[in-house]
Amino acid sequence: MTASVPELADQTAFITGGANGIGFAAAQHLTTLGVTVAVVDVQADAAERAAAALGEHAFAVPADVTDLASVEAAVATITARSRGVDILINCAGITGRTGIKSHEVEPADFERVWRINTLGSFHTARAVLPGMLARGYGRILHVASIAGKDGNAGMLAYSASKAAVIGMAKVQGKEYAGTGVTINALAPAVVRTQMVAAMPPEQVKYMTDKIPMARCGELDEIAALMGFIVSPASSFTTGFTWDFSGGRAVY
Template identity: 55%
Template sequence: MGNFSKQVAIITGAASGLGLVIAHKLLNEGVHAGLLDINESMLRDEFAEYKDHSEIVGLDVTNEDEVRNAVYKVIDRFGKVDILVNCVGITGMTNLRSHEVSSENLQLVFNVNFMSCFYTSKMVLPYMLANNYGRILHISSIAGKEGNAGMLAYSASKAAIIGMTKVQGKEYAESGITVNALAPAVIQTPLVDAMPEIQVKYMTDKIPMKRCGTLEEVANMAAFIVSKESSFTTGFTFDLSGGRATY
């Protein structure tokens, strides 16, 4: 892996789950990082040892103004942004058929999972364009490729992320900026722990390796995707599914 020591990253959802482990991985590799999450106190607890290398921002990622101000804050502190990793996400209500899904819950899941990725990428892209360099990684899901029964809001929002990744990858392909997505299958996180057991079993049974992915596996893949070495892949959705996705 390349040297991240002079790079600046912004990571959303950094207080827990995938965001937490990816943030630790990149900080350990030498980045300066803007760490964004609604739970500011948890961010401060988790990253106390990195105060000289991190800017902690508590915010609501569904609020475009708050996202804009958060990016400004990171830029003011570190002067640029090279990497954006969008990890924030919720499943919403699950184990429901489509006619049972509430419009309010569907909108909430889209706001958190999709709109937050749009807001953050919209804000950082002008800075990346000015430097002719950038790496954007949106965390999607295998559910966004295949659709999980009982998870309409989550599956559709993650599919929307894949669609945006394809568009952004094409739009900025000649600018030194890559935009990719990562589609994990079931990863052992607090998000998964909170889901109904029947829903988790439905997803895990589809994995040929017959196990959940680990947070470390996600962090290692993410670090490669946002590295300088990963320079000829854009608009692509990387698989992390234990063999579930074969296309």
């Protein structure tokens, strides 16, 4: 038996990387639906600015997703202000150095990308799952990438880390199916964000040229999809990797 499903407007969301990019867009969308959002970011000042911009339904929680103790402290802070975390969206991520071949990748860079993109998603899910299971309800969304499905040449660390995130969502979705907690991944192609703007133009062109829509995805488009995935209405889909690729992914 699962607990009664809470209304979306009564829920609290934990969004990593929530100070900018896809994370901020998701936070902005959810606050318009009445969700209380914890903007979780390693940069405390950026998290505070984002929360202030979002208004009364948001507050900042600085945390380092690569550090399990920091993540657990963030969950405790959020739980002290609410009944607990109803929604977890993992948006914190970096590309690492791009536009290079595998033999040119520095081990330290590979490890840094892996720790933020993959280990960070593991830490946050591990920290929120006990509370979700106790209440019989929860939504976890790991933001992966089309690179995790296809592999982007010149982006070994990023592609490998996002493939692992997709694998994690598949395992977790199966493990917790039927508990009231759904766990999915989302695989965007190129979305117009600051992270993409900072990449070499030739790397962005390489990725965008693969998109049948022949353009980047926009933040409001991906935020709307994320809002549905983490809503009570999306109750049967779990362990799935949602597409946001402009037709690039057909599987």
